[in-house]
Amino acid sequence: MKQEYIVTELAGNHVAGNRNPGAGATVMLTAEQAEHPLRLGHLQDPRAAPAPKRRSSKVK
Structure with missing residues (x-):
C-alpha cells in the first residue's frame, strides 16, 4: 500500500x-x-516527528 512522503x-x-x-x-x-x-534524508515521513534542523557550518 502506498503512503505519502515529503x-x-x-x-x-x-x-x-x-x-x-x-x-x-x-x-x-x-x-x-x-x-x-x-x-x-531525501524523504520525510509526515507521520514521524519532524527532523531536527541541521546546523550551518558557515563561519560568521
Whole structure:
C-alpha cells in the first residue's frame, strides 16, 4: 500500500526512481520504495516527528 512522503531539500533530481517534484512536495511510495531515501534524508515521513534542523557550518 502506498503512503505519502515529503521530499526534502537534500534530494537530488530523482527520488526513489521518480523525478523530484521539489522540496516540500509529496510523493506516494510503498514502504519498500521509501526505505533507502528515508535513510539518506531525501524523504520525510509526515507521520514521524519532524527532523531536527541541521546546523550551518558557515563561519560568521
